[in-house]
Amino acid sequence: YQRIVLASRPQGEISPDNFRLEILAVPEIQDGEVLIRNHYLSLDPYMRGRMQDSKSYAEPQPLNATMIGGTVGEIIATKNPRFAVGDQVISMSGWTEMAVSDGSLLRKLDTTHIPLSAYLGAVGMPGLTAWYGLTQIMQPKAGETVVVSAASGAVGSVVGQLARQRGCRVVGIAGGQEKCAYVVDELGFDACIDYKADDWQAALTAATPDGVDALYENVGGAVFDATLTRMNPFGRIALCGMIAGYNGEPVPIQNSRVFLTMRLTMRGFIVSEHMDLWPQGLQELGAQVASGQLKFRESVAQGLAQAPEALIGLLKGRNFGKQLVRLI
Numbered sequence: 374y375q376r377i378v379l380a381s382r383p384q385g386e387i388s389p390d391n392f393r394l395e396i397l398a399v400p401e402i403q404d405g406e407v408l409i410r411n412h413y414l415s416l417d418p419y420m421r422g423r424m425q426d427s428k429s430y431a432e433p434q435p436l437n438a439t440m441i442g443g444t445v446g447e448i449i450a451t452k453n454p455r456f457a458v459g460d461q462v463i464s465m466s467g468w469t470e471m472a473v474s475d476g477s478l479l480r481k482l483d484t485t486h487i488p489l490s491a492y493l494g495a496v497g498m499p500g501l502t503a504w505y506g507l508t509q510i511m512q513p514k515a516g517e518t519v520v521v522s523a524a525s526g527a528v529g530s531v532v533g534q535l536a537r538q539r540g541c542r543v544v545g546i547a548g549g550q551e552k553c554a555y556v557v558d559e560l561g562f563d564a565c566i567d568y569k570a571d572d573w574q575a576a577l578t579a580a581t582p583d584g585v586d587a588l589y590e591n592v593g594g595a596v597f598d599a600t601l602t603r604m605n606p607f608g609r610i611a612l613c614g615m616i617a618g619y620n621g622e623p624v625p626i627q628n629s630r631v632f633l634t635m636r637l638t639m640r641g642f643i644v645s646e647h648m649d650l651w652p653q654g655l656q657e658l659g660a661q662v663a664s665g666q667l668k669f670r671e672s673v674a675q676g677l678a679q680a681p682e683a684l685i686g687l688l689k690g691r692n693f694g695k696q697l698v699r700l701i
């Protein structure tokens with residue numbers, strides 16, 4: 374079976390040379406263990422940070438070890454009474470087609486009404502990230518204006534739909550006309566600003582006639598800076614990500630004075646530090662995906678060997694919706 378390890382640490386943009394694909398023999402399982410055949414690998418922006426050897430909220434990914442990553446798959450051999458062959462499970466197996474587990478960090482999945490891949494997206498870590506930032510930090514009220522960046526992505530798409538359900542005016546920000554059309558026409562946002570268009574600043578002002586009460590920030594950089602100048606007094610900002618800076622580009626904030634003049638609150642958060650709230654959030658998200666109320670979109674790369682290119686693309690906005698790698 375195939376796995377991909379981190380071969381070297383990137384300077385600036387990542388390149389395929391930072392990864393190495395290895396072929397390994399299928400392992401024998403011991404008493405208490407299971408063998409998992411992964412169907413999908415999730416690619417996520419945090420992986421860029423782990424490739425780096427610098428101070429952050431988590432330890433760096435070790436060199437020559439399987440790249441970190443969330444996966445969904447099925448049990449194909451078991452010596453653990455809690456699991457049967459055919460059980461579908463989510464785990465942090467990493468960039469690998471197969472994995473051995475003692476079962477302690479596996480969660481069984483029910484795919485009767487929810488597709489397996491959705492557990493890596495809207496009903497998984499990204500969905501929960503959206504739910505946490507919106508319900509715990511932004512806490513928008515009906516009638517308020519909410520802005521969401523990277524609006525067509527795994528996290529942003531969920532933020533906007535949940536805010537819309539709460540009666541907010543929701544304005545997305547996304548790269549390109551196609552993504553913006555999807556955000557408005559399919560996801561039901563009130564407006565979406567294409568930050569790659571020349572007149573994006575005027576469009577942002579026009580789309581937020583009553584200012585902005587709550588901002589869900591995924592990107593950082595010039596658009597974030599411009600959005601700050603639209604904030605209303607006592608506005609709330611959930612600082613979820615700054616993807617514009619993950620390859621090392623500076624993401625300065627020029628308009629920091631508005632934090633004072635508008636008495637703003639901004640809070641960063643790491644979703645994996647709030648496991649106590651996951652069951653509550655996942656229940657809401659799962660019910661909505663099962664009923665079709667919560668919509669999502671996926672970009673699926675075929676085969677583990679495509680994972681490096683797909684991660685490079687994710688950090689340049691080439692994905693359209695949740696980025697996955699199909700492993701079967």
Ligand code: NDP
Binds near residue numbers: 591614615689696
């Ligand atoms: P997405 O599915 O949104 O994909 C990333 C998107 O970011 C791209 O599609 C692109 O959208 C945009 N983007 C990529 N590169 C750049 C760039 N250089 N400049 C501007 N925009 C860029 O990913 P996720 O939904 O998984 O993640 C969204 C954000 O949430 C990330 O910042 C991530 O780090 C953060 N996050 C934080 C968590 C936490 O616990 N705090 C947990 C999970 C995610 P477009 O083409 O529209 O620009």
